[in-house]
Amino acid sequence: MTQPVPPRTSAHKPYLDAIRATLQAAFCIENFESQVVERHNKPEVEVKSSKQLLLNPVVISRNQNERILIEGSVNSVRISIAVKQADDLEKILCKRLMRFMMQRADDFHILRRKPIPDYDISFLITNFHAETMYKHRLVDFIIYFLEEIDKEISEMKLAVSSRARMCAEEFLKKFN
């Protein structure tokens, strides 16, 4: 039996709570056959075939650089995340990390291969995913992803800086 996990109070909590509540409402998706093409079942949020099947998109932002866009529809949800990138090094690391994940989008199931313009990464969740996966787990995953991405990028930045420092030290020893 594991210990009960103590809740971590972080500055992000109201932001994440708002995202969690919006996602729980947006994930109320169900099977919907296409009205436009016979025998097709398309994610309406991607096709946007008729206005009445789409919900209003919601943007939740902590500041100009950290935003999340949630677009819902009757049978699919598209979530786009803009990750905080403070300097050039973080920009490069973020771009590479996102590209790494998006190239493996098939195995990821809910990831979209291209992010929406203005954002760094996008998820597309359809009713077929909701039929095989727990909804509350999907919400937890998105929140977890948001928390962890920032940590990952900071760790990688530290690793790059320390490695650069060590390389420079070794190199300049020759000239001592």
Added chain:
Amino acid sequence: MAEIHSFGNLPIIAHAWNKDRTQIAVSLGKNDIRIYHKIAGKWILKHTLCEHLSRVLALDWAPKTNQIVSASADYNAYVWTFENNIWKPQMVELQRTSRAVCCAKWSPDENKFAIGSSDKNIAVCYYEKDQRFWAAEMIKKKPKSTITCIAWHPNNQLLAIGSCDYRCRIYSAFIKAVDDQPRISNWGKISNTGELLHEFQSESGWIHDVAFSPLGDHLAWVSHNSIIFAVSADNPSRITMEVTNYLPFRCIIFMNESTLIVGGHEFCPLIYHYDSQRNTIECVEKLDRQEITAGRQSIGRLFDQPAMQTQTPEPISTHQSMITQIIPYQKENNTLVKISSADLFGQIVIWNLNDARSHQTSSVINHIQNKFHLNDGSSYMNGHI
């Protein structure tokens, strides 16, 4: 005590019981309809009806005539009759339907059924005796979007239709070939097929389900903006709304003239009381009584990643997923005694409405058993790799 039946991990899109509740027809998200027979407490697969080419979206089993109507995404509907121990399909001649057929319901007298489809068509179908096929009469004044739900009035001649254009409508489904005389009901006089009697607006939410009360005097529907609407025949212009704080509901059914049961994304059926005199809909209670105990929470944590600091609490309810359909299971002098609800993870639960107020004692054990069955240690996928 709620009885739980599990049909594997596949989503149950539609289900229907036969007359004596020994057989159940389910559509598990595939192209076929499976009929299970209950033998010695276990469900054995008895028949598989494969005639459809796409997902079967709706099923209805007529208890008296023992026929099943099935509607699928391949824009066909079939009526199945049981002859010589096999189910024989007969295609319904739906001209002009070129999109998926989303819902199908037998009328109370079972001589006709109604079909709603994605190309905004509603058809009332009856059996043409001379030519021996199922003919369809389309309703001319079409809604502007996909039809999501159908409900019959108990007088066999009125239809309530809910669709994705945020409106609920009442049409007359009188067919000259089958019905003898247009009957007068509280909702108005009808003279022809397909007359639009009333149209109700639902404030920009897709209508998920609509239901008539057992005597036909009240109509209620649920929409995607988490509002329950109800209207009474004696005053059709006054719509009662109840804005709920729950996630949207997907099904609604009347228990008796003034009590309704709703179920949906909230994973648990709720009971509401509709008072047409005072124009209110009040929540009575949740059907699912599960108690939170420390034991269950720590077992839950065993399967959860310890790194995730903030977590949604596990839903403590019998259903672990969205309820797709609630249909009546047992009736006693005009009041529903038992209902059955199906969800997306292959579970069908039969609720006993009589002891809804009494405490469920073995619910904790039931819930832990369900957890071990559904949660194989993989957090995100329901046992799927």
